[in-house]
């Protein structure tokens with residue numbers, strides 16, 4: 670049986686009189702690639718903020734890898750294995766691209782790291798880490814900027830580096846807030862293919878916010894959670910979403 674790595678139950682968030690997230694429930698399984706879609710202001714980023722502990726939810730609960738993460742601080746939730754990106758990318762602007770990738774700590778001590786501690790002088794873990802970082806930059810088609818300052822990147826390039834940096838932390842649950850906003854169409858598709866392969870290869874559970882329905886329907890996700898004004902409108906496979914009458918009326922026209 671597949672195990673949920675993330676379970677959100679009846680999550681609600683009020684900002685004063687505004688109910689931004691209204692009793693939202695969904696889950697993400699191990700190795701599953703799930704899209705979260707909805708119009709501007711429907712509560713997608715707020716949902717991420719509540720899951721990752723950046724905001725206290727008004728009610729409801731969040732479980733990460735079977736542990737109750739409700740009310741935990743962001744750093745505690747990260748230690749459980751959950752990492753997220755922000756809609757507005759926050760890179761270390763005065764560091765180079767490759768340095769940005771090398772900052773996040775790995776989730777666990779790897780055997781390589783242990784070996785390197787036992788054999789001072791040779792540093793296989795660091796070397797491996799550097800190789801991983803360059804290889805991620807290659808995949809994200811941004812290796813030519815490795816030694817540029819992050820402040821020199823375009824908006825789309827910053828998004829790509831942010832994805833790479835997040836993956837260097839080796840998360841079990843990954844939340845990406847509009848990871849390809851501002852990234853040109855063909856590259857955005859290739860990045861989704863890469864994220865798709867990552868979920869199965871590393872058994873990561875991935876939840877990706879996207880605002881473009883056409884795109885998410887073709888992006889190779891396993892399931893889509895459709896949100897409207899803070900509530901889950903429907904949830905299903907891309908095929909089920911494509912055929913849902915509410916979705917057709919709201920997004921796809923005739």
Ligand SMILES: Nc1ncnc2c1ncn2[C@@H]1O[C@H](COP(=O)(O)OP(=O)(O)OP(=O)(O)O)[C@@H](O)[C@H]1O
Pocket residue numbers: 684687689707708709710711712713714715716756880
């Ligand atoms: N910190 C906050 N204080 C008050 N209201 C907020 C706060 N954060 C979000 N909101 C409000 O909550 C609602 C949901 O916002 P949220 O950013 O979650 O939407 P979103 O679905 O991510 O939208 P977008 O697609 O534009 O990114 C909006 O009405 C927004 O104005």
Ligand SMILES: [Mg+2]
Pocket residue numbers: 713714715756
């Ligand atoms: Mg948002």
